[in-house]
Amino acid sequence: MYVLDANVFIGAYRGYYSFEVAPSFWNALVKLADDSKICSIDRIQQEIITSKDDPDQLQEWTSENFRDYFEKTDALDVLQIYAEIQQWANNSSQFTDAAKDEFARNADAWLIAYAKAKGYTLVTHEVYNPQSKKRILIPVVCEAFGIDYVNTFEMLKELQVKF
Numbered sequence: 001m002y003v004l005d006a007n008v009f010i011g012a013y014r015g016y017y018s019f020e021v022a023p024s025f026w027n028a029l030v031k032l033a034d035d036s037k038i039c040s041i042d043r044i045q046q047e048i049i050t051s052k053d054d055p056d057q058l059q060e061w062t063s064e065n066f067r068d069y070f071e072k073t074d075a076l077d078v079l080q081i082y083a084e085i086q087q088w089a090n091n092s093s094q095f096t097d098a099a100k101d102e103f104a105r106n107a108d109a110w111l112i113a114y115a116k117a118k119g120y121t122l123v124t125h126e127v128y129n130p131q132s133k134k135r136i137l138i139p140v141v142c143e144a145f146g147i148d149y150v151n152t153f154e155m156l157k158e159l160q161v162k163f
Helices: 006-014 023-034 042-049 057-069 076-091 097-105 108-118 138-145 152-158
Strands: 002-004 038-041 121-123
Touching (some): 023 038, 023 057, 038 042, 038 108, 042 108
């Protein structure tokens, strides 16, 4: 099972898999979710919904087609791992205070905690950079906590999706 970061949806929408160019990508996401192969979390849905004041095509598609596949993050196992991840970040001398504040506000730690709690592979377009100081990157945290992660293209290949 794969759990998707907001940048999977946003990157596809704004670029390589726009609705007009690649509707089969969006249909494949729904099919994969129907088959219990992918999901995301409630806090990613919130990031997508609140990314703009005016609803855009991605927000509408998400509400109409993917809303049932945003899992809740209020389970005890997720909450406990989330606390561990935040403690790890706050105790690290590598990251700036601004990076720690941003990490505490956004959905990334929740996504990572959910992936760890459920044993899922996290899908993100962030790239591993262990020297990053101004931003706490998802792959860096995944490495620290032993969580598998891939990008969209790797996920599609592993799931043998064809367009």
